[in-house]
Amino acid sequence: MSYARVLSVGLVGVTGHLVEVEADLAVGLPAVALSGLPDTALNEARDRVRAAIVNSGQSWPNRRITVNLLPATLPKHGSGFDVAIACALLGGSGELPLAPLDGVVILGELGLDGAVRPVRGVLPMVVAAVRAGITRVVVPLANAAEAAVVPGVRVRGVDSLHRLVAFVRDGGRLLDPPEPDPLPPPAGPDLAEVAGQGLGRRGLEIAAAGGHHVAFLGPPGAGKTMLAERLPSILPPLDDEAALEVSALHSIAGLLPPGGRLLRRPPIQAPHHTATVPSLVGGGSGLARPGAVSLAHRGVLFLDEAAEFNVRALEALRQPLESGRVLITRSRGATEYPARFQLVLASNPCPCAKPSGDLSCECTPLARRRYLGRLSGPLLDRIDVQVPLVPLRAAELIAAATPAEPSAVVAGRVRAARAAAAQRWADTGWRVNADVPGPHLRRARWRLPARDTEQLRRSLDTGALSARGYDRVLRMAWTIADLDGRDRPGAGDVAEASQLRSGWAA
Structure with a gap:
């Protein structure tokens, strides 16, 4: 026999594709040719595989060897095809x-000593295998717990090529996945730790209930960062579909924590203000890796000191904020990653950033305009909730000795509001009010009475509000009504939504 075929999986973005690994051994000068659009890491597999086979006690075939990975038109990258x-x-x-x-399906990287080492992206690879009708997979032992979270597949772990050969040849035993970590992840910071800032807490709750983007403007110490970091604590846990999406993205990035559990808490990404465009939206040589916007999928992207970010990096957020996806084109092909996140911006009002705020600001009006001018109008137009925070007073800090409303209580109201929205949009597939297209809210069934939107329409006619802003105010009004237990928003809900929308300009 001079031909053999085994199955593996390749990834393009988060999408896995079944790959047939063919080997043909012909008479001729000993050589190894690898075809099927391999990248550099995969081209080097010939040397790793040869050393691993020899050091596992097997004979290396001194023939002309051709290894082909089908489909040949699909780019292949990484070292996950070594064992196959x-x-x-x-x-x-x-x-x-x-x-x-x-x-x-066989996955894994080989060390020169024949050890099978873990690879990135095992979770979406196993998902792709199951969707292709495969029910058995062999993965590196270090990835076995991760692979075992996928339903409908039997996972076996392997720590060495020698063990896998013994299993195939002599019926030896492969390794079972370890038991999932029984301990839940530690709880994050609690909203009860935030002193005062009732308006900020209200804006954060509305943002959580409707999936809206939010921005905080205020002096140092006002609580901008504390509020933003506590948004995940009031968001509902991820359902099965969302947890699988989020865990797959973190698996590709090599950031999935050990323990064999899906990520159930909404993720939060807080890149430093020196972050580059590729680090935010994704990039890298060859096929692009997910960036912070994708790692924050179904969670929160928090940009602290937003006015300090590079303008190009901030403007790169505009497209994923609208579409919920990132398409990155490189010389080796295009890669698409999901990026449906809640954006939270926090910024000081000016470069001097005095704790007392505007009362003792030393900046010129031009300096203030230039500083906040980094946050462009089109970007801010996509932010639903814009809350100005004022400096805390001593009485508020002293009163903080009595804990404020904790995250658990607020999260209960958020869950109820989201449940009401989910029931309303059950036939559409939209998850939260922020996902609902504006034209849908303006149709006869959902259109609000003219008397309730009179001021809103006047703002649109005078240019104080864009058409996008008009729709976003309507979405927030529905969220406020859901939080307060009403079937439809009224004039008061529209007024509150409009005020929150124009908070920075007010």
Whole structure:
């Protein structure tokens, strides 16, 4: 026998594709050719695989070897095909009967000593295998707990090529995935720790209930960062579909924590203000890696000191804020990642940033305009809740000795509001009010009475509000009504939403 075939999985973005690893061993000068659009790491597999086979006590076939990865038009990258290539080579040389691996997906990187090492992206790879009808996978032992969270698949772990060969040839035993970590992840910071700032807490609650973006403007120490960091604590846990999406993205980035559990808490990403465009939206040589906007998918992207960020980095957020996805084009192809997150901006009002705020500001009007001018009009137009925070007074800090309303209580109201919205939009597939297109809210069934939107329409006619802003105010009004337990928003809800929308300009 000079031909063999085994199955593996390749990733393009978060989408996995079944890959057939073929090996053909022909008579001729010993050489190894690898085809199927491999990248540099995959091209180097020939050396890793050869050393691993020899150091595992197997014979290297001294023939002309051709390894092909089908489909040939799909770009292949990374070292996750090493174990599959080794099995195909040993099968093609007649050293290994491959019948036990029929219909089995094989993943893993090989060390020179034959050890099977973990790889990134195992979770979405296993999901792709299941969708292709595969029910058995062999993965590195270090990835076995991660792979086992996918329903409908039997996972076996392997720590060395020698163990896998013994299993195929002699019926040896592969390793079961470890038991999931029984301990839940530690709780994050609590909203009860925030002193005062009733308007900020109200804006944060509305943002959480409707999935709206939010911005805080205020002097140092006013509580901007504390409020933003506590947004995940009042968001509902991720459902199965969202948890699988989020965990897959973190698996690709190599950031999935050990323990064999899906990520159930909404993630939060807080990049430093020196972050580059690729670090925010994704990038890298070859096929792009996910950036902070994708790692914050179904969670929160928090930009502290937002006015200090590079303008190009801030403007790069505009497209994913609208579409919920990022398409990154590189020379080796285009990669698309989901990026449906809640954006939270926090900024000082000026460069001097005096704790007392505007009362003792030393900046000229031009300096203030230039500073906040980094946050462009089109970007701020996509921010629903814009809350100015004032400096805390001594009485508010002293009163803080009695804990304020905790996150658990606020999260209960948020869950109830989201449940009301989910019931309303059940036939549409939208999750929260922020997802609802503006034209849908302006249709006869959902259109609000003219008397309730009179001031809003006047703001649109005078240019004080854009068409996008008009729709966003309507979405917030529905969220406020959901929080307060009303079936439809009234004039008061529209007025509150409009005030929160224009908070920075007020």
